Amino acid sequence: MTTDVVTMDKIVSLCKRRGIIFPSSEIYGGIGSSYDYGHYGVLLKNNVKAQWWRALLQERDDVVALDSAIIQHPRTWEASGHLAGFTDPLVDCRTCKRRYRADKLEDGQCGEKPSKCPGQGPNCDLTDSRNFNLMFQTTVGPVQDEGSTVFLRPETAQGIFLNFKHYLQFARKKPPFGIAQVGKSFRNEITPGNFVFRMREFEQMEMEFFVPPDEAEQWYEFWKQARYDWYLKLGIREDHLRLRPHDADELSHYSSGTSDVEYLYPIGWQELEGIANRGDFDLTQHAEFSKQNLEYVDTASGERYLPHVIEPAAGADRATLAFLCDAYDEDQIDGETRTVLRLHPALAPVKAAVLPLVKKDGQPEIAREIQAQLRERMQVEYDEGGAIGRRYRRQDEIGTPWSITVDHQSVEDRTVTVRDRDSLRQDRIAISDLGSELERRLRAPWQSPKLGSD
Numbered sequence: 195m196t197t198d199v200v201t202m203d204k205i206v207s208l209c210k211r212r213g214i215i216f217p218s219s220e221i222y223g224g225i226g227s228s229y230d231y232g233h234y235g236v237l238l239k240n241n242v243k244a245q246w247w248r249a250l251l252q253e254r255d256d257v258v259a260l261d262s263a264i265i266q267h268p269r270t271w272e273a274s275g276h277l278a279g280f281t282d283p284l285v286d287c288r289t290c291k292r293r294y295r296a297d298k299l300e301d302g303q304c305g306e307k308p309s310k311c312p313g314q315g316p317n318c319d320l321t322d323s324r325n326f327n328l329m330f331q332t333t334v335g336p337v338q339d340e341g342s343t344v345f346l347r348p349e350t351a352q353g354i355f356l357n358f359k360h361y362l363q364f365a366r367k368k369p370p371f372g373i374a375q376v377g378k379s380f381r382n383e384i385t386p387g388n389f390v391f392r393m394r395e396f397e398q399m400e401m402e403f404f405v406p407p408d409e410a411e412q413w414y415e416f417w418k419q420a421r422y423d424w425y426l427k428l429g430i431r432e433d434h435l436r437l438r439p440h441d442a443d444e445l446s447h448y449s450s451g452t453s454d455v456e457y458l459y460p461i462g463w464q465e466l467e468g469i470a471n472r473g474d475f476d477l478t479q480h481a482e483f484s485k486q487n488l489e490y491v492d493t494a495s496g497e498r499y500l501p502h503v504i505e506p507a508a509g510a511d512r513a514t515l516a517f518l519c520d521a522y523d524e525d526q527i528d529g530e531t532r533t534v535l536r537l538h539p540a541l542a543p544v545k546a547a548v549l550p551l552v553k554k555d556g557q558p559e560i561a562r563e564i565q566a567q568l569r570e571r572m573q574v575e576y577d578e579g580g581a582i583g584r585r586y587r588r589q590d591e592i593g594t595p596w597s598i599t600v601d602h603q604s605v606e607d608r609t610v611t612v613r614d615r616d617s618l619r620q621d622r623i624a625i626s627d628l629g630s631e632l633e634r635r636l637r638a639p640w641q642s643p644k645l646g647s648d
């Protein structure tokens with residue numbers, strides 16, 4: 195296994211230092227486990243989501259897109275089982291007045307003795323466990339009565355089931371086909387934590403793949419492998435990734451089989467994505483509660499059935515965190531420790547930085563010209579402030595794969611140096627060839643340079 199210098203503290207501190215992700219509402223003292231994504235964080239997470247869309251929409255022709263509302267009819271959550279069953283077991287401590295997840299006491303900290311787990315301190319006095327519903331409740335409209343209660347969606351999936359009938363009508367699709375959506379979900383987690391790993395407000399990337407019932411098992415196997423391979427293709431090291439089937443007692447109420455793609459985060463192996471065989475649970479429930487017929491009818495054969503559903507459900511924040519952890523590295527340059535994010539170029543927030551060596555002699559003008567030319571094709575950044583070494587370090591820390599330096603020779607022969615973030619190799623390239631050369635490098639097969647570092 196490749197060794198790692200990464201820790202969660204290093205990731206949190208780099209993300210704050212470089213404005214990637216930082217605690218929300220800091221001027222008011224922060225609000226626990228809520229995070230804001232800054233400029234480079236937005237670019238990075240957008241790239242993660244764009245690669246997900248690409249794998250489902252651009253590279254296939256059996257998946258279509260949706261962006262459904264966050265607030266849906268409250269009956270949705272009765273039908274889905276969330277109102278009755280989307281709960282975690284909660285205990286209170288009568289001494290410190292804190293609340294803990296009864297099934298994760300070993301992850302909690304005693305309010306009086308933080309070095310101990312809840313229940314282990316001398317004064318701990320825990321209540322019996324009771325079920326706590328994780329859905330956030332609010333009201334719509336100016337009058338607050340029973341009928342105005344609604345919920346913020348705890349998963350994006352249900353919006354897909356509510357629209358299944360529409361898609362049969364206007365998307366001209368027949369099973370097997372999928373509906374994919376990316377968006378915010380909300381869960382009132384009892385113990386959020388570990389940076390963006392577990393938050394109360396987070397982004398999901400989910401797809402419901404509707405199949406003829408007798409094809410469910412084969413598609414379940416297909417999507418498990420396809421989703422595992424997606425992370426590998428984007429550079430996650432194979433020894434830090436695994437597929438783990440759920441034990442029978444772990445399965446959600448709707449699932450007849452689930453496997454998690456797990457990543458070896460600095461906090462240990464944790465779920466990155468779940469792939470579930472949901473059977474016809476959701477369509478059956480929504481058909482019953484809405485009194486609508488949600489069957490697929492084959493117009494040629496007359497065959498009718500409720501499709502079964504295979505669901506790959508990923509977290510955009512957890513995936514972003516995994517890519518950050520897998521990329522984080524330190525090495526020595528000229529006796530100094532360099533922090534570098536060895537991100538897959540497709541995920542890197544900025545693909546190329548354009549850096550004039552000095553702020554005079556026509557160099558900034560050429561650098562600006564290169565920036566204008568490249569930004570037609572990719573995300574680039576211009577930086578002329580400070581010593582060149584410090585500018586390289588800054589780009590290394592945000593994972594920019596290539597730094598283009600304009601120097602005195604550039605003014606004479608219109609060539610520049612292109613410095614590679616990982617190998618530190620510098621190639622001299624004609625300005626007129628830069629765009630096509632960088633695009634070639636962006637498309638080239640890639641594997642984590644950390645794999646060769648042992």
Ligand code: GAP
Pocket residue numbers: 348349350351381383390391392393394395396397398400465466467468505507508509510511512513
């Ligand atoms: N529709 C099925 C579903 O929502 P899930 O396993 O509860 O399944 C899917 O969630 C993914 O959403 C998880 O694998 C994880 O990546 C992400 N996720 C779930 N809860 C999260 C939280 N509190 N914070 C961040 N990401 C979360």
